[in-house]
Amino acid sequence: xxxxxxxxxxxxxxxxxxxxxxxxxxxxxxxxxxxxxxxxxxxxxxxxxxxxxxxxxxxxxxxxxxxxxxxxxxxxxxxxxxxxxxxxxxxxxxxxxxxxxxxxxxxxxxxxxxx
Amino acid sequence: xxxxxxxxxxxxxxxxxxxxxxxxxxxxxxxxxxxxxxxxxxxxxxxxxxxxxxxxxxxxxxxxxxxxxxxxxxxxxxxxxxxxxxxxxxxxxxxxxxxxxxxxxxxxxx
Numbered sequence: 001x002x003x004x005x006x007x008x009x010x011x012x013x014x015x016x017x018x019x020x021x022x023x024x025x026x027x028x029x030x031x032x033x034x035x036x037x038x039x040x041x042x043x044x045x046x047x048x049x050x051x052x053x054x055x056x057x058x059x060x061x062x063x064x065x066x067x068x069x070x071x072x073x074x075x076x077x078x079x080x081x082x083x084x085x086x087x088x089x090x091x092x093x094x095x096x097x098x099x100x101x102x103x104x105x106x107x108x109x110x111x112x113x114x115x
Numbered sequence: 116x117x118x119x120x121x122x123x124x125x126x127x128x129x130x131x132x133x134x135x136x137x138x139x140x141x142x143x144x145x146x147x148x149x150x151x152x153x154x155x156x157x158x159x160x161x162x163x164x165x166x167x168x169x170x171x172x173x174x175x176x177x178x179x180x181x182x183x184x185x186x187x188x189x190x191x192x193x194x195x196x197x198x199x200x201x202x203x204x205x206x207x208x209x210x211x212x213x214x215x216x217x218x219x220x221x222x223x224x225x
Contacts (some may be wrong), residue, residue: 033212035215043158045214055211056211056212102163102207102210104213106159109157
């Protein structure tokens with residue numbers, strides 16, 4: 001593919017519902033990041049994978065948030081029992097692993113609205 | 116934890132005027148990146164700075180990394196309407212994960 005893709009692009013959930021957000025990184029990109037971006041704010045780091053290993057999940061706001069990348073390619077961010085404060089754009093980014101060549105390629109994001 | 120701040124929050128300029136945004140980190144960084152996000156879009160990588168005191172130029176954009184590697188700036192000469200968007204800096208302490216600043220939103224009046 002030409003870039004990082006995310007699905008769905010928009011998701012409306014009722015409070016208490018579970019949601020799953022998908023990220024397809026650029027083929028061959030080892031590293032994958034999830035960010036949460038609230039309106040008018042910068043992206044906030046959630047979690048980071050290198051291949052299938054989740055190396056850092058310090059940014060996940062609560063144990064309702066769970067991310068996986070079982071085969072080191074596609075990743076899913078799952079939010080259980082959604083709350084209104086979870087409403088945000090969820091961005092996925094991928095990058096290669098070549099020394100300090102750290103350019104992150106972002107997907108278009110999934111806009112989650114929790115009613 | 117690590118914090119990254121940016122000023123100003125908003126900047127309105129007349130087309131042709133210059134623009135500068137400043138980024139400050141609470142901790143010393145190994146590298147810093149700059150991204151541009153157009154309204155309704157996603158962040159797009161502009162540049163990475165690694166060395167203390169480094170200056171890089173991309174056409175009308177000039178990026179600087181401070182000597183202490185705790186601050187950075189982005190300067191745009193003679194702004195154009197295509198420069199509209201939010202500019203984010205993102206700093207990393209160890210070269211892996213990046214903390215983004217809140218961004219500076221640039222408006223350019225024709």
